[in-house]
Amino acid sequence: MTVDHVIPESKGGLTEFDNLCFSCRRCNEFKGCTLTAKVPLSKRIAPLYHPRRQNWNEHFAWDETGVLITGLTDIGRATIIALNMNDPIIVAARRRWVSVGWHP
Secondary structure, three states, rough: OOEEEEHHHHHOOOOOOHHHEOOOOHHHHHHHOOOOOEEEOOEEEEOOOOOOOOOOHHEEEEEEOOOOOOOOEEEEEHHHHHOOOOOHHHHHHHHHHHHHOOOO
């Protein structure tokens, strides 16, 4: 895990508790300084999920296998795309975690 600036410093985000969260290194690297992303089906631009202000369960869910994250809202879908949350490498790791009962 890495410490992520929810609002990147390059976009004016401060290094203070309310703007910091833990993030998977791969997701954080994909996110970079991104604040919004295009939602695949609607083609709308949506803000990324804010873990300090929003509830994960309102925007995301696990599929029936427990390895893929699905977006329930435009915010969830945009975040999954921007952070590449279903990257094949992390999905393979989640599959192993599920097989030994560690996830979700």
